[in-house]
Amino acid sequence: MTEQLPLQRFQHWLEVAPERVWLRQPVDGVWHDVTWRQVDDQARRLASALQALGCQPGDRVALLAKNCAEWFVSDLAIMFAGLVSVPLYPLQSAESVAYVLEHAGCKAIILGKLDEPEKLETGIGPQVVRIAMPYPTLRADYQWHALLAAHEPLQQAHEQQGDELLSILYTSGTTGQPKGAMLSARAMAFAATNSVLEMKIGQHDRFFSYLPLSHAAERFLVQMNSLYSGASVAFVESLETFASDLRQVRPTVFFSVPRLWTRFQQGVLERLPAQRLDRLLRLPFIGTLVARKIRQGLGLGKARILVSGAASISPALLDWYRRLGMTLCEGYGMTENFAYGCFNRPGQVRLGSVGRPMPFLEMRLAENGEVQFRSPTLMQGYYREPALSAEALAGGWLHTGDKGEVDADGYLRITGRVKDIFKTSKGKYVAPAPIEGQIARNTWVEQVCLMGSNRDQPLALIELSPAARAEPRERIAADLQATLHGLNAELQPHERLSHLLLVRDSWTVDNGCMTPTMKIRRNVLETRYADLVAELPAEPSLHWEN
Known part of the structure; x- marks a missing residue:
């Protein structure tokens, strides 16, 4: 093409x-x-x-x-x-x-x-x-x-x-x-032309569009990829009809974000508890039938490319879907390069990574570990912001602000934000992203935010899932205490968590705790819970916000 x-x-x-x-x-x-x-x-x-x-x-x-x-x-x-x-x-x-x-x-x-x-x-x-x-x-x-x-x-x-x-x-x-x-x-054309070729998307594919088109990922993956492949696009009518619309369309290419992949999982587990599902999946033949029925029930029985992006997803969740015959291809890109970054191609997925660079995309790591990209999809700059533009595109490379590691096969793993790393009162640096990923393996956890700047030890703010809120507190507390104990046994002494603080209110776009693209606003959460954190007892504990 x-x-x-x-x-x-x-x-x-x-x-x-x-x-x-x-x-x-x-x-x-x-x-x-x-x-x-x-x-x-x-x-x-x-x-x-x-x-x-x-x-x-x-x-x-x-x-x-x-x-x-x-x-x-x-x-x-x-x-x-x-x-x-x-x-x-x-x-x-x-x-x-x-x-x-x-x-x-x-x-x-x-x-x-x-x-x-x-x-x-x-x-x-x-x-x-x-x-x-x-x-x-x-x-x-x-x-x-x-x-x-x-x-x-x-x-x-x-x-x-x-x-x-x-x-x-x-x-x-x-x-x-x-x-x-x-x-x-040209940036949009280049991204879509190469993506369609690389992912082998054609006229007979079907997209399902429901994530905001104002976000670069949906604009690139759905709108532009459909324009360049000739594939059809179906839309959702409303939140109430989402599940039935999805089953009606049965997309072959489906993109979602970690928070919604978690919600889909919770929906399945409400009908089929985790222990029973695990037992059934281990049975020959029956396990295959159960997995297929779940995929069809979600409306994803025909999906050959399943994408997760916009934020990091826990390895435990990726593994859960893999056992259902659904390999989620995690990708990574930014608005500033029209979401054309790294991607786990179907059949070449390395769990825990965000994949390898897309065609004709150069990637390098700076001395501080920052991921930097160069390709024809880079933005021209920030509108009416020459100083910020010069900083973001210094030397012709996009400075992402994300820290990463690249393995011998070229797969990128995001390890956190350059500016998210904080220093405890002991003068030790803590990178929150890997620890948050470990906590998120607990299925009662909807979202987690690590904080600890100038504290003796870090602590984790946790928003519980809707399913967890319906369970007895004792059960949730016991499960999370076990998670905390197991995690602290693996962490360096300066990284060990002093408290798990279970918050009362959900973090949403409306209350300013999340961006419209479903990323947590760490600085907002730190300010919002500062008083509560200051009142926590000195001894390590799991604490509920009353």
Whole structure:
């Protein structure tokens, strides 16, 4: 496949398979199939409308919506009109929306499905033109069907250039304000072209899109990989229909994040307790049937590529899925390189690693262990942030901020963040990520955060899983004490945990404890629980937040 820019690739499918279905959208339980030709007609009409509303080439247009067919249509329309897309996370706060719209200077915003739209109303200033997709959403100046009907399809589409700015992807920011990574048409084209070839994704594959398209991973793995392979994409209608939609679609390529892989596991264990499942899986023939039934029940019976990314996943969880005949391929990338980093290819998975570099991607480790990348998928820089851009791309390499180790076969293992490592009061350094991974092997643990800067010993904050919250405290306490005892026996003296603090509230995007991409905000958690930690008894213990 010669490398084509996104609009050229779209034109390819329009010429070779105009009536084939690309997008599948459920509305009120009914599936609506949209062909390449229909996408073209809608996108060109919306492009005409955007131009008529005063958008000039290079102007920024924001997208604030949960995943749906119209999201893909809108993104193409923005390209057709020579504009720059600025995707927003559907779960972010009104303040964050306001910051991005102002920082990027967005002329218009296309609004779609949102869980609590009223919370975001104050984030959109009067100067931004509002267009509403055909779903319940925020107040808008223009409605989708009427706007498209009022404009003829754009005849002369913008001629895309490789180095032109295609999209500004704002990082969710575990600290400070989001930064806008500027990605070119060539960066996206290069990532998708090589990914489709490497993973052997073709026209007969099926994607299922539900993780935010504002995140580089979903945009790359699902939107761009489907555009470059010709595979179809089905969307989820709502949280309530998620399980049935997934079973209906039976995707062949499926991407999720560790927190959701944990949730799927918990759903299985609620119906089939762990000890009974273990017994059944050990039985010849019956174990195979049970595993197949679970895969089919999840809707993943046909999935040949199962991907986990966006955060680290525990080896115990990977092993649990492997026993069900589901090998999760862990990968690692960043917004700043359009998620085109390392990947465990199917059939070449090394558990505990994030795989080997993708084709034509150079990787090196700095003296302090920082992982650095160089490839044509690197961002052009952070929008309106020259100093931060120069720091992140010093020497032409992307400085990831993550520490790693590479084995003899080129597999990368992430060992933590360069800046997450903290020093105890004894002057010893502790890397939290490996220890957190060990604690997360306990299936009662939903999320964990190690803290201990300037303390004698580190301690772990633990959010329990929904299943654990329904169990007697004595049982949970005994299991976690056993985990703590076993872990401390393996750790260096300065790493041993003094306390496990079981927190009361869930860590969510809404309460600011997590980023929209499901990473914990360590600094927020340290501040939030500082008083509670200060009151802990001196002797080592397991402690419940009342």
